[in-house]
Amino acid sequence: MPAPARSFDFFDSSSDTSVPAPDATSGPQGSASAAGVEARRFPELRPGRRAGSAGPPPPAASARFPDAPPVTADSGRGVSPAAAARRAGVSVEGPSETTRRLRPIPAEDPAGKPPAPTPPVPTPPSVTPSVERPFVSFAQPETYDDSPRPVARRRTRPRTAAAAACVVLGLGLIGGAVTGSWLTGDGADGSGSRSTYAAAADLWHSVPVDELFPPTVQGDGAGPGGADRTWTRIAVAPDTGCRDAFDPLLRKALAPVGCLRLLRATYTDATRSHVTTVGLLFTKTDAAAMTSLKARFQKEGLGSRTDLMPRPYAAKGTAAEGFGDAQRASWTVSVLTDAPVVVYAVSGFADGRTVTAPQPAADAMKAGATTAPAQAGLGHEAQGLADRVERGLRKTATSATEKPS
Structure with a gap:
């Protein structure tokens, strides 16, 4: 039976642990x-x-x-x-070389000159295909020769023609504007305003009465709280002077502008419970005098004085037959500056009741007003009808200044 193998203790306890140095001699x-x-x-x-x-x-x-x-x-x-x-069972190694051969060092020249440098080995070109970037041009490329450029000549001619066309067109527009201004009287010195002002002065005898006082006037939102109103014309007064149309103090206040003609008409509402007289006073003065008169009315409050109320037109056989001075409940007076006209309106009850405390339309239309004219909406009647007749007058005057095509 073979003896068991010893453990992997490479050092025998009985042997000497000291290792003598090997002899330096070879052999x-x-x-x-x-x-x-x-x-x-x-x-x-x-x-x-x-x-x-x-x-x-x-x-x-x-x-x-x-x-x-x-x-x-x-x-x-x-x-x-x-x-x-x-x-002995040991393999014999043949003469083989396991290391890489180094590049031989060239021998030095006997004369002491260093050897010629070895030329570098050229690197073979890459076989990977290169990706070329696209050529982008944002303008005409520069040329460095003296050859003519036909493209520039072709572009210059259209630009010159376009510039000339613009100049001609501009001169034509300016000339047309000047000619039109001369024909219509519209100039920088305000001749256009004077032309409209003059045209409005002739409306009292050149325009039918139905254009100045339409038979029916629609008052959308003209009533209290924005309610709609509709007024129907019941009487038209003949054109007269201003002798009996105003109270003495109002006639005196309007005297500086003169009285050319007075046109009046009386309307009633849809319920025929209110009556309103609206009038157009055509004056004899110019725009400056009208501007001065309007400034005086605003400064002195002449339009809100009860002793300066316009008088109504009471036509017999109509709902306004009993509409006299004692029945005046609310009124308004408006002095225009773009036309020689004073527009006014006065309202009252159709049943002929007397009003002891009349109130201007501007005050009767205020929220919270408790007077009889305010509660009845007579302030809205006078102001609403006067505003719509005034708009019609301005529209007619503007149409009269337009030249037929």
């Missing part, structure tokens, strides 16, 4: 000394220690690295080291 004797040291360090590898080992001991380390011929027992009997190694 077979130094190799034999190294083999003795190895045998003492690894007692398991000694001959006869391992069971079943019948072969000879392994060769020395120098047998595997043949830098010197190893010393063996068959050396003196003419046996080659290679044959001895084959007997």
Whole structure:
């Protein structure tokens, strides 16, 4: 039965632990000394220690690295080291080179000159196809020759023609505007305003009465709280002077502008419970005098004085037959500056009741007013009807100044 193998304790307790330094001399004797040291360090590898080992001991380390011929027992009997190694079961390494050969260093010139430098090895071109960037041009490329540029000449001609056309068109527009202004009287000095002002002065005898006082007047949102109103004309007074149309103090206040003609008409509401007289006083003065009169009415509050009320037109046989001075409940007076006209309106009850405390339309239309004219909506009647007759007058005057095409 073979003896059990010892553990992997490479150092025998009975052997000497000190390892003598190998001999510095080279040769077979130094190799034999190294083999003795190895045998003492690894007692398991000694001959006869391992069971079943019948072969000879392994060769020395120098047998595997043949830098010197190893010393063996068959050396003196003419046996080659290679044959001895084959007997021992060790493979013989042939002459081979495992390292990469280095580039040989050229020998120096005997004259002491350094060797010529080795030309660099050219790098082979890449086989990867290159991606070319697209060529983008945002303008005409520059040229560096003296050749003519037909493209520039072709562009210059249309631009010159377009500029000339613009100049001609501009001159034509300016000339047309000047000619039109001269024909219609509209100039920078205000001649256009004087033309409209003059045209409005002739409306009292050049325009039908139905245009100045329409038979029916729609008053959308003209009533209290924005209610709609509709007024129907019931009487038209003949054109007269201003002798009996106003109270004495109002006639005196209007005297500076003169009285050319007075036109009046009386309307009633849809319920025929209210009556309102609206009048157009055509004056004899210019726009400056009308502007001065309007400023005086606003400054002195002449339009809100009860002793400066206009008088109504009471036509017999109508709902306004009993509409006299004592029945006046609310009124308004408006002095125009773009036409020689004073527009006024006065309202009252259709049943002929007397009103002891008349109130101007501007005050009767205020929220929270508790007077009888305000509660009855007579302020809205007077102001609403006067505003719509005034708008019709302005529209008619503007149409009269337009030249037929």
